[in-house]
Each structure stands twice: as C-alpha cells, then as structure tokens.
Amino acid sequence: MISQSSIDQVFETARVEEVIGDFVNLKKAGSNFKGLSPFSDERTPSFMVSPVKQIWKDFSTGKGGNVVAFLMEHEHFTYPEAIKYLAKKYNVEIEETQQSNEQKEAANERESLYLVNEFANEYFQKILHKTDQGKSIGLSYFKERGFTDETIKKFNLGYSLDDWQAFTDEALKKGYSIDYLEKTGLTIVKPDKHFDRFKGRVMFPIKSMSGRVLGFGGRILINDKKAAKYLNSPESDIYHKSKVLYGxxxxxxxxxxxxxxxxxxxxxxxxxxxxxxxxxxxxxxxxxxxxxxxxxxxxxxxxxxxxxxxxxxxxxxxxxxxxxxxxxxxxxxxxxxxxxxxxxxxxxxxxxxxxxxxxxxxxxxxxxxxxxxxxxxxxxxxxxxxxxxxxxxxxxxxxxxxxxxxxxxxxxxxxxxxxxxxxxxxxxQINKKDFQEQNKQFTKQQKAFEVIKHQQPVKKVDVQYVLERKIIEILLLYGNRVEDFEDLVLKENDKGDLILEPIIQQAKVFEKIYLDLQDDEMQFSNEQFKNLYYTIIDVLNQNPEFDLKMFINSVSQETANEITTILMEDERYSLDNWNRMNIYPKEKLNTVSQLVSETILSLRCFLIDQKVKEYQQETLHNKNDVNKNILEEVKDYSGLKMLLSRKLNRVL
Missing domain, CATH: 3.40.1360.10 (Dna Topoisomerase Vi A Subunit; Chain: A, domain 2)
Known part of the structure; x- marks a missing residue:
C-alpha cells in the first residue's frame, strides 16, 4: 500500500497538462488546452484540459477527471500504478508497504499479464548482460549492429537463452502462473510439455506510450530455414499489434x-x-x-x-x-x-x-x-x-x-x-462513386435510426436536475467567495398587496446557498447531487482554504467524473473559437452574486410550479368538492411566482 502522504505529494507535484501532453498533442485555447480525443476517432478537437482546475474532459466520450483518472482510462493503470507512474515522472519518493501473496493473487488478469511481461523484460536483460551465452551471442550481435551500451539499456534489449525451458522454468520458480505465461505468448503450452517461444533470440520489448511492456519481438541469430527471422508476441488482452508502434x-x-x-x-x-x-x-x-x-x-x-x-x-x-x-x-x-x-x-x-x-x-x-x-x-x-x-x-x-x-x-x-x-x-468520378457507397451506408444507418427513433420518445429537459447541477457548480467554483447579495424580503404594502423589498447583505456564497435552501426547506431530488452538496458544504465549513484540486482527488472516481463534467461544461464552447468571430462570452466571475440569486430564484419558481400542478391534480380528482383553501393556496403561489419572475426579468 502507498502511504497517504506520498499520494498527496504526487498530486501536489503532478501537472495534468504535462502528463496528458505526453500522450496527446495539446494546443493553447485561452486559459485551457485542447486536442484530439485519445478515446475516439475524431478530426475536430473535443478534448479539453484545464491547468487552473487540474482536470480534463473528453466531450466526445463523456470521460473526465484528474490526472490519475486519465492514466487509468488511457493506460488501463490501477490506482497504485498511476500514482507510481507519476512519482517516477516527477522524481517523488513514495512510501510503500510490501504486498502480501494474497494481494498479488488478487491482481486482475490484465495486471497479471503486465507483471509477467515486466518480469520477462528484466529477465532477458539480465541474461544478456550477466550470462556467458548472453554476452557471447546476444550482446555481440547488438555490438555488431553498432549499438552502444547506453542505447542497449535505453531500449531494454535482451536475450533469450537457446534452451527450450530456461525462461519458463525461472518464471514458474518465481511464482508466475503458467496460465499468464501462455496468455502473453512467452510460453507455448502443449498437453504434455511447455517451452519458450523466443528460444535463442535477441529480444526487443514493445512498449505502450506510457512505457508499459505490451509484448516482445525476437530475432533469431542462426540460419534456420524452418524458423521465422523475426517473431512477435501473439495477440493478447494487452497486446494488439495493429494498435502499437515500436519506439x-x-x-x-x-x-x-x-x-x-x-x-x-x-x-x-x-x-x-x-x-x-x-x-x-x-x-x-x-x-x-x-x-x-x-x-x-x-x-x-x-x-x-x-x-x-x-x-x-x-x-x-x-x-x-x-x-x-x-x-x-x-x-x-x-x-x-x-x-x-x-x-x-x-x-x-x-x-x-x-x-x-x-x-x-x-x-x-x-x-x-x-x-x-x-x-x-x-x-x-x-x-x-x-x-x-x-x-x-x-x-x-x-x-x-x-x-x-x-x-x-x-x-x-x-x-x-x-x-x-x-x-x-x-x-x-471517383468522388461520385465514393459518395454513392457512403449514401448506401447512410441509408442503412438511417433506417436503423428510424426504428430506434420510433421506439424511444424524446426525453424532456429535467429543469430541477439542471438547476441542482448549477448549484453544485457554483459551490465548487465560488463557494468560499464573499459577495454582496440582494435579498428579497416579502412584505405587505399599504394596499395589502405582497411586494418584494430588496435588502443588501454580505455573505460567503456557500452560506448564502445553504441558508436559502434551508429557509425554503428545498431538498435535492438527485441523490448524487444531494450527497455531493452536503459533502461540499461540510468541507467548506471546516476548511476556509478550500482546494478544488485536492477535493477532486479525495472523492470516488464516479463522483470525480461527475464533478469534471460539471466544471468543464462551459469550457466546451471555447472549442468553437468564438473569439475569432469577435464574440466574447461574459465572464461568470464578474456576476457571481447575480448567478447565485438567479439560480435560487429559478429553483423557487420551478418548485412553485410543481406545487400548483399538485393542487390542479387534486382538484381534478375531486371536481364536486373543491377545497377553497386550495384555491387560496394556488392564488398565493401564483402571486409569489409573479413577483419572483419580475425579479428574474421574465415575462409570464
């Protein structure tokens, strides 16, 4: 297990734009970076990275999160592996307790394949540099090719002994499963025996973009017409030769x-x-x-x-x-x-x-x-x-x-x-022919789409979901800011009519939101937003120096993905380069108090509508016995909504 202090140090040191920049060609887009999605086939950038928030969002697939989430998605790392990768990249020493045999056995199959390949990579290098056969045959070959010691070590070049079972026996001795040795292709298993695939070959490890060993290429050094000159690892869960580039x-x-x-x-x-x-x-x-x-x-x-x-x-x-x-x-x-x-x-x-x-x-x-x-x-x-x-x-x-x-x-x-x-x-002529082919494909897809379209009704916008989501966004971005808020106090004028009288009060954004929702006894309908809301309020109450980056790092991957989606929603519009057309969206930072007030007022209006609809349904079911109190309630709610709408500058 990696200690929490080591994890915190890695998060403090790592920069999301630098790490993702190793895998994706990022270009500046305002205060952010954009690039082509590494998770889908696209020609127009839909992938955004925010250095300020230290998060990323892929709008083509919906994926997002922090720097660790990217490595877990892109490189299929486990959480500890992602932390170790970042620690190595930024020269951070990590404290780690020794894994037990039970923990090793609990590693999933993909991880087991990676572990077997990593062992093989170290083994072949050791054979090349430490054994007589490795030095006289393998190392001599590389020297003849003109490779220096530095180059040989940099590319992790190795040698597999000219022995039918040398590698397999050593791997089994070290506790690696024959099942995973077979699945990586390092060992060929027959009913009555097993033997090394790369017997008597110099070895070239094939690595992913992050440096993980996916498979091997082996070159034979003797003239054997029955054996292939070059031999690659077979396809496996981690090695797909059509998706890999050597080097x-x-x-x-x-x-x-x-x-x-x-x-x-x-x-x-x-x-x-x-x-x-x-x-x-x-x-x-x-x-x-x-x-x-x-x-x-x-x-x-x-x-x-x-x-x-x-x-x-x-x-x-x-x-x-x-x-x-x-x-x-x-x-x-x-x-x-x-x-x-x-x-x-x-x-x-x-x-x-x-x-x-x-x-x-x-x-x-x-x-x-x-x-x-x-x-x-x-x-x-x-x-x-x-x-x-x-x-x-x-x-x-x-x-x-x-x-x-x-x-x-x-x-x-x-x-x-x-x-x-x-x-x-x-x-x-060529384009016309291609167009006809594409048109045929499009027609087929449209027919399939028509079937789906008729089967699935159009989904209505969930207004309460949108407003609750907006409240979470405001808390995350501006929760600790102190703002001047114009509160509306409901009063009765000389004529007996209800009016809203404005009063200016200063408060922190999260306090304002919390008190308003509490006063109106408003509850979140979305369970995830509800849990996230109380978590954020609790953190803001306890820690005046709220760190958004550390907060994202502390929650579950599912929650982090939702937070990233919320925070990066507005960033997607910068992909369209509105500034080139002299269109400059208004900055939220200048109107935080207005944004808070409008969101809360909109939620109040929506909930009033819901209450009125409930009363309407109740009167429809009891046509012969209409309660006068209900009619009075509806009248009061309608009057209140009219006042709130005036404040929101909406026409009813």
Whole structure:
C-alpha cells in the first residue's frame, strides 16, 4: 500500500497538462488546452484540459477527471500504478508497504499479464548482460549492429537463452502462473510439455506510450530455414499489434516537439536513428500500417515522413500505406535511401548532420514521390500511364481538405503532363462513386435510426436536475467567495398587496446557498447531487482554504467524473473559437452574486410550479368538492411566482 502522504505529494507535484501532453498533442485555447480525443476517432478537437482546475474532459466520450483518472482510462493503470507512474515522472519518493501473496493473487488478469511481461523484460536483460551465452551471442550481435551500451539499456534489449525451458522454468520458480505465461505468448503450452517461444533470440520489448511492456519481438541469430527471422508476441488482452508502434514511448516527446514523425519498418531502424540523434521515429514492427497506428501518431503531430529501403519492391509496398495516412487528414512526405541501403545502415554510416541534411533534401511530398515511382514504371506505355494517373488521383481523393485536393491536382497535372480538367473530371468520378457507397451506408444507418427513433420518445429537459447541477457548480467554483447579495424580503404594502423589498447583505456564497435552501426547506431530488452538496458544504465549513484540486482527488472516481463534467461544461464552447468571430462570452466571475440569486430564484419558481400542478391534480380528482383553501393556496403561489419572475426579468 502507498502511504497517504506520498499520494498527496504526487498530486501536489503532478501537472495534468504535462502528463496528458505526453500522450496527446495539446494546443493553447485561452486559459485551457485542447486536442484530439485519445478515446475516439475524431478530426475536430473535443478534448479539453484545464491547468487552473487540474482536470480534463473528453466531450466526445463523456470521460473526465484528474490526472490519475486519465492514466487509468488511457493506460488501463490501477490506482497504485498511476500514482507510481507519476512519482517516477516527477522524481517523488513514495512510501510503500510490501504486498502480501494474497494481494498479488488478487491482481486482475490484465495486471497479471503486465507483471509477467515486466518480469520477462528484466529477465532477458539480465541474461544478456550477466550470462556467458548472453554476452557471447546476444550482446555481440547488438555490438555488431553498432549499438552502444547506453542505447542497449535505453531500449531494454535482451536475450533469450537457446534452451527450450530456461525462461519458463525461472518464471514458474518465481511464482508466475503458467496460465499468464501462455496468455502473453512467452510460453507455448502443449498437453504434455511447455517451452519458450523466443528460444535463442535477441529480444526487443514493445512498449505502450506510457512505457508499459505490451509484448516482445525476437530475432533469431542462426540460419534456420524452418524458423521465422523475426517473431512477435501473439495477440493478447494487452497486446494488439495493429494498435502499437515500436519506439513510441521513447519518441513521443520528440514527435510533439519537432511536429513530425519518421515512420520506418524495423526495430533496428528505430534504434539506430535514435542513437544517431533523430529521436522522433517509430516503426510499425513489420506489420502493414493500420488506421489505429496512424491515429496514435495523429495525437502528437499532423506530419508523417515515411522512410523505406531503396529497393523498388519496398517502395511499392509502402505506397499502400500512404492512402491510409491521407484519409486521416495528415500531411505525408516520403523519403527513400540509396539502393542497397535502409534507414538502419544509412544512419549507422552517417553523422547526425549528414543524416538530417539528407532527410531535408530528399523528403518529397507524397504526390511527387508517388508520381515519380509510378511514372518510372509506366513511361512510354500509354495504358500504364493512364493507370498511374488514376492511381494518383485516387490517392488525392482520400484527402478530406478540398483546398489541398485542388493543389495536389495541379501538381499532378504538371508532373504527369496532363490537363487539370481531365484530372478534376476523374476526381469527380471517383468522388461520385465514393459518395454513392457512403449514401448506401447512410441509408442503412438511417433506417436503423428510424426504428430506434420510433421506439424511444424524446426525453424532456429535467429543469430541477439542471438547476441542482448549477448549484453544485457554483459551490465548487465560488463557494468560499464573499459577495454582496440582494435579498428579497416579502412584505405587505399599504394596499395589502405582497411586494418584494430588496435588502443588501454580505455573505460567503456557500452560506448564502445553504441558508436559502434551508429557509425554503428545498431538498435535492438527485441523490448524487444531494450527497455531493452536503459533502461540499461540510468541507467548506471546516476548511476556509478550500482546494478544488485536492477535493477532486479525495472523492470516488464516479463522483470525480461527475464533478469534471460539471466544471468543464462551459469550457466546451471555447472549442468553437468564438473569439475569432469577435464574440466574447461574459465572464461568470464578474456576476457571481447575480448567478447565485438567479439560480435560487429559478429553483423557487420551478418548485412553485410543481406545487400548483399538485393542487390542479387534486382538484381534478375531486371536481364536486373543491377545497377553497386550495384555491387560496394556488392564488398565493401564483402571486409569489409573479413577483419572483419580475425579479428574474421574465415575462409570464
């Protein structure tokens, strides 16, 4: 268990915008930051981070909370793991008691898989550096590749002994379950035996964006035609190769800083580039590029430079991934190396300055590169040239931005020596075909929607819920502020009519709200708001120095999520950039007393309406015996509502 003092120190030190900035490319939006949601596929930012309140909100999925809640949602950390991650990031020493065997066994399955992978990662490194076989075979291989000791340790490179059961036996000896060893793919289990999947291979741990070991890649070092040269961990609950990029953990900060990501094919390409000094580089780990991998990069930058070998086959294979990148609305450049070279070998033979200069001079816009490669194959053959042009226009059709499309059409016309009119006509044909396909899909979805729409009645706005929610928001934001309030005292004038006489009184916001609700004997109808209301009032009473950040950290995750939703509700409108259109919303801070008064008055009006409706129902059920007292009550309530409405400047 982690001590409370350590947890408090972590919360005091951690900055939500810095932590989330490691995973999402955040841009300033007034006093907040905004970015693309890391929990959904979107092109318009709906993710907000508030440095002042130290909270975040994802309006596309409804998720939100503090810095720990983000790590638990995004990285699937447990609460203690999130605290440990933050402690490590901010160099905070934490006090922790030793876990018992029972506590270890109680860890959920996902966590058990992570623990097994972490053990394997440490084990393979130990074998590489501490055993004769590891040094003579594994370490020698890495040294031959030109990797320094610092680089080998930075990427946690390791070695699996050329022994059928060495790793598995050691893991079982340490108390790890064979079930989890099998589920991570580290051990292959047969009815009568079990053995190591990565026997006799150098090991490359594959990490998540936060640094957790998801799986491994292993390279065999002997010539065995029956064995694959590279072997990856199989799919598991924590490892999905289509959603992972090798090197993203080491590259994420550089990608965001440089606003560009180099995409290569293999593990050693990433490591060699990193060692040379170019750190914003990742690899698809030998798999075909996927939309999920592109979106992972899209959180950090809009710019991708695809790097690949100089051979023609490799170029054509990489061209297929370009359309996927374009579909995500990203900017693509392509750079190939001289024939016979790959990113690994080229980086090894050149200095940082030489490598940087080569990339700058040879990275071409995708349209120039694609036209060059395909044109080389089809020159002097009219039919092939026509196919090439259609192929290029098809790629251009994937681009969401219309201005970019037109510019690329013009560029294609220039390179391929063909009229723009023909290319625009071809683009229109492709777009029409795509539109028809999308229209079919839309029609199907609409039919499904119609069924749902007829089944579900339109939900009415719950006025009391909205007002109770607003009271909670006011207490959280301004509870301790001292304000001048204009109270209304009900009096009878000389003519015997009821009037509201204003009196100015000074009070704290939370005291004003509490006394008003108590005087009118108003109760919260929403149970969650009711509990939250009394908790906030109690904290404000006991602690004059109310700290919103610490309060959010002290409540349950469910309550924290609700608080975040309430506090960030107004922030979502800053996503629309109203200031660009010279529309400046009025700041609440200048009208807190008015906001409090209007909210309480509105709640009173609503409750009066509810009371009048109750009396109406009562008279409808007893038509022959209408109570005169009820009619008098209704008259009084109607008069009171008229007065309150005048104060609210509403027309009845």
């Amino acid at each position: 993203i953990y080491n590259a994420k900060q550089s990608i965001a800083k440089e606003d560009n990501c180099y995409l290569v094919e293999g593990y050693t390409d990433v490591i060699q580039f990193h060692q040379t000094g170019i750190k914003n580089v990742v690899s698809s780990s030998g798999t075909a590029l996927t939309s999920e991998q592109i979106r992972l990069i899209n959180r950090l930058t809009k710019n991708i430079t695809v790097l690949f070998d100089g051979d023609a086959a490799g170029m054509r294979a990489s061209l297929r991934g370009i359309d996927l990148i374009l579909e995500q609305g990203m900017n693509v450049k392509v750079c190939s190396f001289p024939e016979g070279e790959d990113p690994d070998s080229f980086a090894k033979q050149n200095t940082l300055q030489e490598l940087t200069l080569y990339l700058e001079e040879n990275a071409k816009d995708f349209i120039q590169f694609k036209a060059g490669v395909l044109h080389e194959d089809s020159k002097d053959v009219p039919i092939k040239k026509a196919e090439t042009v259609r192929d290029i226009v098809n790629s251009i059709s994937k681009i969401p931005d219309r201005i970019k499309k037109e510019i690329y059409i013009q560029e294609c016309a220039r390179i391929m020596d063909i009229s723009e009119e023909v290319l625009f006509s071809t683009l229109a």
